[in-house]
Amino acid sequence: MKKFDYLIVGSGLFGATFAYRATKSGKKCLVIDKRPQLGGNVYCEKIEGINVHKYGAHIFHTSNKYVWDFVNSFVEFNRYTNSPIANYKGKLYNLPFNMNTFYQMWGVTTPAEAKAKIEEQKAEALAALNGREPTNLEEQALVLVGKDIFEKLIKEYTEKQWGRDCKNLPAFIINRLPVRMAFDNNYFNDKYQGIPIGGYNKLIEGLLEGVDCKMETDFFKEYKDSWRNDAEKLVYSGAIDEYFDYKYGKLDWRSVYFKTNILDCSNYQGNAVVNYTSRDYSYTRIIEHKHFEMFGSAVYDCPKTVVSEEYPVEYKEGMEPYYPVNNEKNNALADKYRLLALQEKNVIFGGRLGLYQYFDMAPIIEYVLNMKM
Template identity: 55%
Template sequence: MARTAQYDYLIVGSGLSGAVFACEAHRSGKRCLILERRGQIGGNVRDEEVDGILVHRYGPHIFHTSDPEVWAYVGRLAEMNHFINCPVANYRGEIYNLPFNMNTFSRLWGSITPAEAKSRLESERTPLDGPAKNLEQQAVSLVGREIFEKLIRGYTEKQWGRPCGELPAFIIRRIPVRYTYDNNYFNDRFQGIPCGGYTRMIERMLEGCEIRCGVDYLAAREHYRSLADQVVYTGMIDEYFGFSLGRLAYRSLRFEDERYEEANRQGVAVMNYTDLETPYTRTIEHKHFQFGQQPHTIVTREYPVEWKPGLEPYYPVNDEKNQRLYEKYAALAGREKGVLFCGRLAEYRYYDMDRAVKSALALAQRELS
């Protein structure tokens, strides 16, 4: 008699993509086992309460989407608050609103009307004779030298770890510019953060599933693969194949938390540091995400670093070289029987959270229907 697998699905990773698939599979009556390499669930959206404040452990996560179905989906999992992301840029102590809007132009040039701002921006731009050769040329052609030097160069070079003149132009194909006094960073119709935090939302999504944390699927692949009919893999695709074709490039992050005995340290949830001298790219004051009234506050400094084994991969480096390598791995993945590859690391692409949810839902629908 043929052996019956203990689980229908083994999901590798408990971040947003894995949790969405697990949630849908369990609702369809499937037996699911979740394996999480870290010591806790939630992936990069995990938050934890520290001194009464929900801290976003792996950088700020603001859910935003224009898709009513995706918004309704997360709304069934968690009550969403009305947080609106209005970050500011700090350039050597000068504060500018983001994205570039009339408040930015007023601060830079004293522009009051949209017509004045448009005229000044046009005079600042450096038109290109042909395609931009690098990110610096692209940015200067779109918004001019002054904005590039104050609000783009430093942040971008810290983020990617190389000069803008060496970065591909496609990283900023366009730069959002608004001729209104609107500081909302996103244009999406819906925006907010789960009132109880993302970890609580993930816990609800994984209800009814077996969860094992501190487990490396790849270290005992044959054993764990034997437990389920199908595997949903959300980790690094190149690592899954033992880096056999070479390593894909990623950027990683390092975080430093500090508690301050004051109710409001920086007056905004996210402050970007756009000069080159400041070693971190941004600071996050977490209490503002939940409109906290605590007498103290916690601020996190975010430092970009080059990824190497042992660090968490955050951002794929989607230049032509890495994209060609990923396509070779994707071809291997397409021939891998009984394994579904899902999420930003398995698909080697940057996903906003709504896109991650939508992609995982689409995979679940195809698989479970």
């Protein structure tokens, strides 16, 4: 008899939620992770009493009440609302694009004035296309929001993010850009939004309570050739091309690294997220972590603050793969690997790396909750 029903590779939200569901249905699981801690990219590191999002800012949002109630059954979520700021050459703009942004950009004060300005610039972009469809991201953005917003808030930020000129990025990356004719800085339209009180580790701990876990364990070194001896099925959330020994070649990724510093002040930038949209800074944004969980006077009760500068880079061997590169070449290659995955007996592929697809947190939890065990 085998020791486990499931060997689960990766302890992020996909693996942890799967382990929770399987355990509740009477199955025995072993979760392994190559990192020294559990939680994947939602792991939080406590620094100066502040929960630092070690692998980048994670803001939970959903309109699915079932998913919201599910995560809140493990840890209560706070009322954090994502309202990022954009800094372009020292001038600040509210995001997403809304009436505050348009007032800051043009001085307009009514939705009619803002709409007229945007339509004027969109018309110029459409005229330049002379009847043809946009063929790249730059052309697509210009016909969606016009020149001013594109050049100040999209172009240079996107080029830093992807390491490519907007003219060399596919148009389908931004099929739509949200434009709100209201003074509303709430980035997400979802009904529910927040951060776990005490950090995401509490959510992961709740999901994995009673589950056997092994950290600092490399699947390829310790289990790849022998897992069928110990488990009935494999749940794999590592990189799909690596699982198949790069049979068709390597998929491209964008990676990110962070410079995190402790500062001797209570409040550095007054907001959790400030995007730096010009090339004047090589980082794309600065995260001030305390603002995710500390509000009002509580910000000043903590005498120090922790900030992280976020630097997108081209992925190289040994780095953490973060974002799939969404273009025709990689999508076609990923489809070939996904076809192989469907043919792999007793192996379930999932998550951002396992499916070569970017997921927000709530959809990945919903995906697992809807799976047949």
